[in-house]
Amino acid sequence: MPSSSSAASDSGRPVPSSLWRDGDFRRLWVGQTASQLGEHASLVVLPLVAVLTLNAGAGQLGALRAVGQAPILLLSLFAGVWVDRWRTRTLMALTDAGRALALGAAAVAGFLGGLGLPALLVVAFAVGALSVFFDVAYQASLVRLVKRDQLVRANSALEGSRSAAQIGGPALGGALVSVLSAPIAAASSAVFFALSTVSIRRIGRRESVPEHSERPPRVWRRIHEGLRFVTGDTSLRTVCLASATFQFFFAAVMTVYLLFLPRDLHLSGTAVGLALAATGPGALLGSLLAARLPSRFGYGAVLVSAAVLGDGVFLFVPALHGSPMVTIPALLTVNFAFGTFSQLVNVTVMTIRQTVTPDRMQGRAAATINFVGMGLTPLGSLLGGLLAEAWGTRTSLLVTAAGMLLSPALMALSPLARLGRTLPAPPESTDSPEITSE
Numbered sequence: 001m002p003s004s005s006s007a008a009s010d011s012g013r014p015v016p017s018s019l020w021r022d023g024d025f026r027r028l029w030v031g032q033t034a035s036q037l038g039e040h041a042s043l044v045v046l047p048l049v050a051v052l053t054l055n056a057g058a059g060q061l062g063a064l065r066a067v068g069q070a071p072i073l074l075l076s077l078f079a080g081v082w083v084d085r086w087r088t089r090t091l092m093a094l095t096d097a098g099r100a101l102a103l104g105a106a107a108v109a110g111f112l113g114g115l116g117l118p119a120l121l122v123v124a125f126a127v128g129a130l131s132v133f134f135d136v137a138y139q140a141s142l143v144r145l146v147k148r149d150q151l152v153r154a155n156s157a158l159e160g161s162r163s164a165a166q167i168g169g170p171a172l173g174g175a176l177v178s179v180l181s182a183p184i185a186a187a188s189s190a191v192f193f194a195l196s197t198v199s200i201r202r203i204g205r206r207e208s209v210p211e212h213s214e215r216p217p218r219v220w221r222r223i224h225e226g227l228r229f230v231t232g233d234t235s236l237r238t239v240c241l242a243s244a245t246f247q248f249f250f251a252a253v254m255t256v257y258l259l260f261l262p263r264d265l266h267l268s269g270t271a272v273g274l275a276l277a278a279t280g281p282g283a284l285l286g287s288l289l290a291a292r293l294p295s296r297f298g299y300g301a302v303l304v305s306a307a308v309l310g311d312g313v314f315l316f317v318p319a320l321h322g323s324p325m326v327t328i329p330a331l332l333t334v335n336f337a338f339g340t341f342s343q344l345v346n347v348t349v350m351t352i353r354q355t356v357t358p359d360r361m362q363g364r365a366a367a368t369i370n371f372v373g374m375g376l377t378p379l380g381s382l383l384g385g386l387l388a389e390a391w392g393t394r395t396s397l398l399v400t401a402a403g404m405l406l407s408p409a410l411m412a413l414s415p416l417a418r419l420g421r422t423l424p425a426p427p428e429s430t431d432s433p434e435i436t437s438e
Contacts, residue, residue: 024205025145025154031199032138033161035096038192039131042103044173044276045185046124047258048269054117062255062385064117066378068124069251071132073375077223079136080367084222084360088141093200095134100193102126103186110183123186136370140362143354145205155347155354156291173273226364230372235356236365238414239349242407243373246311249403251377253314255384256400260393265320265327275331282339289340290347300419303348307408310341314401318394352416355423 050056050064083091106123109115142154176185230236261267261275286306293302313334320327357365387396411417 024203027199027203028138028141028145029157029161031092031096031196031203032158034192034199035092035134035138035196036161038096038099038103038189038196041173041176041192042099042127042186042189044273045176045189046120048173048272049115049185050117050120051258051262054120056117058255058259058385058388060117060385061259062382062388064120064124065251065255065381067121068128069374069377069381071125071129072370072377075129075132076136076367076371076375077226077364078219078367079133079370080226080364081219081222082133083136083140083363083367086137088137088144089200089203091137092134092141093197095130095137096193096196096200098130099127099134100190100197102130103190103193107183107187107190110186115183115186132370136363136367139350139354139366143359143362153291155350156287222364226361226368229357229361230365230368233356234415235352235419236369238411238416239353240369240372242307242410242414242416243349243369244376245410246307246404246407247374248376248380248383249400249406251380252384252387252400253397253404255381256388256393256396257317259388260317260397261331264393265324267324267328271324271328275328275335278332278335279339279342282336282341283343284339286340286343287347290344290351293344294348294351295421298420299348299352299423300417303345303352303419304408304412304417306341306344306348307411308405310338310345311401311404311408313337313341314404315398317401318397352419352423 046068047061047064050061056064102123106115106119109119138158142158145154173185173189176188230240258272261272262269267275290302316334317331320330353365353369354362384396384400387399391399
């Protein structure tokens with residue numbers, strides 16, 4: 001098995017000590033930023049088209065979000081097998097090209113007057129399926145592109161770009177749906193995915209695939225190997241359980257949230273996009289903090305405290321009343337705080353997962369955690385829609401937001417909370433250096 005350093009220098013030239021002097025890393029960063037911008041725009045565009053243009057009800061909105069999230073449950077494990085056998089650059093370029101085509105088709109259907117709820121469901125499923133493969137591939141690509149002692153900084157840089165996308169994506173999507181039209185809103189996301197495809201295809205470094213044999217093990221055996229590795233590691237097992245709890249209740253929260261803002265608080269599509277975009281600056285701050293805080297306070301302490309603060313802030317949302325002059329600043333504050341602490345959790349968890357996982361298992365480990373962690377999101381979205389219909393949005397928001405706090409509780413009771421300022425090397429790469437945030 002090639003080490004991460006040999007894989008990173010497969011082209012015959014070592015990765016520069018400074019990430020930003022590495023042209024291939026910059027191309028990955030640009031491609032990922034464009035892809036995330038398109039994704040965050042589409043995550044707002046499709047629900048707002050359903051609510052504001054097609055007058056979808058709570059149950060229909062829950063179904064739309066569930067259909068878009070169903071591929072996580074259906075395809076994540078298979079995506080991990082593919083990623084461990086294919087070059088990640090190829091997979092990322094193909095999946096973003098596919099997402100551009102799917103949203104482009106939605107734009108054409110809108111211009112022709114055929115963009116109804118059935119068409120939105122098809123587009124949501126297609127985009128969700130391709131997103132599963134992209135997300136697993138890009139997480140594995142980083143380990144193949146940079147050295148292990150650069151992972152904290154590289155993750156911080158990539159998550160920082162995702163933060164920038166969270167600033168522009170929701171605001172752009174909400175404004176386009178509100179001011180222009182649904183077809184133009186869908187087409188805007190397609191453009192960003194096309195830009196990502198071009199940038200990622202320009203990555204020149206020859207990528208080493210960790211496992212390659214003439215007769216590879218069967219798919220189900222490889223899936224089983226990934227499941228066994230993750231469940232056999234205490235830290236990764238806890239990450240799975242905590243992530244599953246958070247994502248289930250967060251999906252329910254967001255379904256109710258997207259109804260609460262335009263209908264109870266009477267916010268326009270632009271205002272909804274602006275409120276959601278506040279997550280982006282917070283996430284940018286969280287990415288910067290993630291590069292420093294674990295080395296000072298320890299990975300476990302940072303992980304648990306950030307999860308408590310990030311999840312708990314949503315408990316304030318159901319209490320909001322009054323005019324947009326009051327509610328919008330409050331929502332901006334809540335979303336900024338949520339973005340800061342949730343991003344701190346995301347970067348810390350990703351670094352832990354990448355560090356304790358051998359190169360040959362990176363794709364399957366990421367896919368298994370995605371499968372377990374996000375596989376229940378379709379049910380969470382459906383639950384949010386059902387609760388909103390039965391109890392109203394305020395009560396539903398309070399209950400589902402409280403449920404999110406079960407995630408940090410699980411982490412606090414596990415060995416994750418006791419992780420210190422360094423992380424152990426993966427079991428099959430004991431010669432790799434320990435990872436710190438310095």
